[in-house]
Amino acid sequence: MHLAQWENHHDEAFSDIRKSLDNVNGMFVAYNSNVDAIKHISEKDISKLLTLVDLGEVQEKIVNYPREIISPVDLISRLIIAMRDGKAAEVPTYTSDIHEWLTDNLVFDDARMGGQAGIISNLLAHLGIRKVITYVPWLSKEQAEYFADLPNLMHPVIEDGILVLKHPRQAYNPEFKPRVNWIIEFSKGLEIKYGEEHFVVPRDNRLIISSRPLWIRIDMSRELYEQIPKLEEDVDGAILAGYQMIREVYEDGATYHEYVQRAVNVIERLKEGNPDIRIHVEFTSIQNKTIRKTLLKDIVCRHVHSLGLDTVEVANALNVLGHEELAYSVISKGENAIVALYEGAVRLLHDLKLERVHVHSLGFYICVVSKDHPLNVKEHRTALLFASTLAAAQASHGSIEHLNDAAMGLDVPVSKDGYGELEILGKYLVRRDICSMDDFVDGCIHTPTHDVIVVPSKVVKNPIATVGIGDAISAGAFVAMLAKMRPAK
Ligand code: 8BR
Ligand code: GLC
Numbered sequence: 001m002h003l004a005q006w007e008n009h010h011d012e013a014f015s016d017i018r019k020s021l022d023n024v025n026g027m028f029v030a031y032n033s034n035v036d037a038i039k040h041i042s043e044k045d046i047s048k049l050l051t052l053v054d055l056g057e058v059q060e061k062i063v064n065y066p067r068e069i070i071s072p073v074d075l076i077s078r079l080i081i082a083m084r085d086g087k088a089a090e091v092p093t094y095t096s097d098i099h100e101w102l103t104d105n106l107v108f109d110d111a112r113m114g115g116q117a118g119i120i121s122n123l124l125a126h127l128g129i130r131k132v133i134t135y136v137p138w139l140s141k142e143q144a145e146y147f148a149d150l151p152n153l154m155h156p157v158i159e160d161g162i163l164v165l166k167h168p169r170q171a172y173n174p175e176f177k178p179r180v181n182w183i184i185e186f187s188k189g190l191e192i193k194y195g196e197e198h199f200v201v202p203r204d205n206r207l208i209i210s211s212r213p214l215w216i217r218i219d220m221s222r223e224l225y226e227q228i229p230k231l232e233e234d235v236d237g238a239i240l241a242g243y244q245m246i247r248e249v250y251e252d253g254a255t256y257h258e259y260v261q262r263a264v265n266v267i268e269r270l271k272e273g274n275p276d277i278r279i280h281v282e283f284t285s286i287q288n289k290t291i292r293k294t295l296l297k298d299i300v301c302r303h304v305h306s307l308g309l310d311t312v313e314v315a316n317a318l319n320v321l322g323h324e325e326l327a328y329s330v331i332s333k334g335e336n337a338i339v340a341l342y343e344g345a346v347r348l349l350h351d352l353k354l355e356r357v358h359v360h361s362l363g364f365y366i367c368v369v370s371k372d373h374p375l376n377v378k379e380h381r382t383a384l385l386f387a388s389t390l391a392a393a394q395a396s397h398g399s400i401e402h403l404n405d406a407a408m409g410l411d412v413p414v415s416k417d418g419y420g421e422l423e424i425l426g427k428y429l430v431r432r433d434i435c436s437m438d439d440f441v442d443g444c445i446h447t448p449t450h451d452v453i454v455v456p457s458k459v460v461k462n463p464i465a466t467v468g469i470g471d472a473i474s475a476g477a478f479v480a481m482l483a484k485m486r487p488a489k
Contacts (some may be wrong), residue, residue, distance in 0.1 A: 006414045006456055013385035014410060018403060023486035024479060025234040026131030028270065031218050032242025033118025033136045033143060034179040034211070037108040038465060041079075041184050043191060045106060049076055052105065055195045067287035069093040069209055072101055079207050080194070083186050086203035087312055088466070090244070090285040092212045099211060102182050112399075113146040114181050116241035116282045119468045120475040122146075123390075125153040126401050129479060133231060134168060137219050140176035144168040148401075156224055156231060163227040179216065182209040183467045203362065206467050208285075216245050218259055220266055228266065229273035237482045238270050239475055240304070241282040243295045248288065256291060260298050267303045278355075278485075280306040280478045282471060283313045293320040296352060306356040306481075307348065308474030311337075314344045314359055321351055338421045339428045342366055342452070349450055356481075358384070360391075360457070360473045363418020366425075367453040367477070375484055377444035380453045383480035388414075390476040391469050392458035398465055400472070415459035422454055 039045075050058075053073050061077035069075050069091050075098060082089045093099070113122050121134035125148045132153050136143065139155060147153060147168040154165035183206050190201040220228075246259045271277055281304045286292040296317055300307060309317065311330060318327035326347065329340030341359060345368045349357045355373055359366045365384050369377075393400050393409030400406050426440040435445040445452040463469070 003414050003416065003419055003456070006419070009381070009455075010385045010389055010414065010458065011410060013382040014389050014407065016382050017386040017480045017483055018407075020483035020486075020488070021127060021129065021403075021479070023483045023489055024129055025236050025486070026133060027124055027129055027479065027482075028133045028135070028231065028235045028238040029117050029121045029124065030135040030238075030240055030242070030266075031117055031137055032245065033113065033115035033121070033134070033139075033146070034181050035143065035146060036112050036114030036181050036183045036467060038110045038112060038183045038185060038467065039106050039108045040465075041106075041186050041190075046079075046190070046192060049079075049105060050194050059195065067091065069098050070095075072098070075102075075209065079184060079186075080192065082205065082207040083190065083192055083201045084199050086188070086201060086205050088205045088207075088285065088310065089312075090208035090210050091287060092210045094212050094214070096211070096213075098209060099180065099182065102209070108182070111180075114183070114467070116284065116471050117239070118143075118146065119471045120239050120241070120282070121153060122148045123400060123472055123475055124479060125150045127403055127406065127479070128152070131234060133165065133235065135220070136168075137217055138176050138179065138215070139168060139172045140178045141172045141174055142178040143176075144172040156227075158221065158223045158227070161223065163224070163230055165231075177213070177215075179211055179213060181211055183207075183465075184209070185465050185467065187462075204463055204466050206465075208467070210244075212245060212247075214251060218242055218246050219262060225266065225269060228269040231273060235270075235274060235277065236486060237278045237280065237478065238267075239280045239282060239478060240267070241284065241471075243281075243299060244284050244286040244288075244291065246291055246295075248290055256294060260294055263299050264303055267299070278306060278478075278482060279304040280308060280474065282474050283307060283309040283317065285313065286316065289320050292316060296321060300354070301352045305354060306358065306478060307352065307354055308358045308360070308470070308478070310470050311341060311359065311361045314341060314348070317348060318344050321347070323347055335424060336428075338364075338425045342368075342425055342428075342454075346450060358474060358477055360387075360470060361418070361421075363415035363459050364422050364454065364456050365473070365477075369451050369453070371450060373451070375481060377446070377451050377453055379484045380451075380481065381443050381455060383477045383484065384453060384455045386480040387473045387476035388455065388457035391473045392460055394469050394472045395460035395463035395466070409458060412458040412460050414456050418459065419456040422456055425454060
């Protein structure tokens with residue numbers, strides 16, 4: 001299929017989903033929302049930051065790869081790694097020291113809704129989904145202000161033992177404090193020089209310094225937990241994210257086992273309310289390997305239906321599931337990285353007993369689905385192409401406040417590079433007799449053990465920001481899939 005045909009498919013998919021979105025009765029979205037303080041960093045900013053640290057120490061830390069940010073040297077070394085590789089990363093910090101240091105030494109450009117659940121809730125509400133029930137365990141007054149002021153966006157509260165749904169701005173707890181993450185966005189082409197080193201940033205991306213105050217808990221009050229099934233009568237799907245904030249051990253002696261069990265209980269409770277509900281987990285960068293593994297093995301496996309990840313996250317997931325070699329091939333820059341990515345997605349589908357794995361990369365998406373999924377491959381493809389248009393709209397305008405804004409993504413061209421990458425995958429699949437080139441070109445492939453959908457996606461040349469695009473892609477494809485699964489109204 002030629003690029004021009006993929007443009008047509010995008011147009012058709014968008015108008016199809018635009019008409020079908022109303023089929024979705026409602027969505028439940030939890031847990032993480034925060035404020036993102038976004039800074040687009042310049043060469044001058046970087047030179048300034050580099051004068052504030054010892055370059056020898058930075059070199060040493062780059063080798064040691066800090067998984068937590070305690071000092072400015074940790075921060076600079078992770079920033080250099082992210083810029084050098086053009087890769088996204090999120091690294092936790094447990095005190096406010098680094099935030100104060102950043103505030104003293106950089107001025108942020110913009111404060112926006114952050115956190116996967118927060119971003120996704122606003123997006124779905126803006127797209128006009130009938131009912132978006134968002135749940136944040138630490139909803140503060142300031143955080144509530146970042147939620148879209150729309151009547152279809154609600155937060156559950158218990159009043160006199162009764163469950164009521166209110167707009168987040170009427171549902172916050174005045175005792176909670178806001179949580180702010182710093183997002184350092186860097187652009188392709190920046191020239192970085194430090195000590196003897198010199199490199200050019202290969203692609204736009206960002207480093208997230210994620211604040212993890214001790215009071216953060218991925219949790220739900222008992223009263224609310226008891227009443228979840230009542231929410232579910234008209235909720236067709238749930239998108240869950242934020243499990244990366246679970247800690248191995250808490251000050252009160254609690255361990256992650258307890259919080260994992262509670263997280264699983266919530267999922268089971270959601271299913272009680274609607275046995276046909278579909279649950280999607282949006283994966284992320286998780287530095288702590290115990291937590292990363294437990295999220296996959298104990299929360300995702302057997303409990304959820306769908307998983308969304310970017311390429312680095314696929315490698316990280318494979319790594320803790322014992323597929324180190326495949327993980328290495330996914331992140332290596334070699335020709336076969338896309339093949340490894342496909343094989344990795346297949347492994348995740350089977351190892352984690354999922355119905356659907358959606359991998360998004362710059363220029364293409366790969367979705368692997370189980371044979372018993374109620375939708376056919378063309379319908380899945382429609383969902384992915386809708387997501388590609390959303391991503392393009394988000395990258396070009398920074399936010400999507402209406403379905404009409406989303407339609408502007410249609411003007412962005414499909415990525416030639418992504419299309420080229422897919423050809424490599426096509427040749428591999430044909431060589432292995434997994435499909436014929438004819439099947440591959442329309443992006444819909446049947447194999448005896450699973451089906452595969454691969455599409456080239458639209459890529460914006462100079463994105464306004466990259467943070468949150470992955471969330472828009474995963475949430476967009478998932479809600480579009482639900483729209484196709486529900487009967488027309
Ligand atoms: P994460 O936020 O999960 O890392 O996902 C980011 C996704 O955003 C990538 O997988 C890629 O598909 C998409 N993306 C990026 Br990064 N830059 C983009 C751009 N300029 N145009 C469209 N999509 C982009
Ligand atoms: C993570 C970060 C958050 C960011 C989001 C974007 O949840 O913690 O700051 O907004 O990712 O996907």
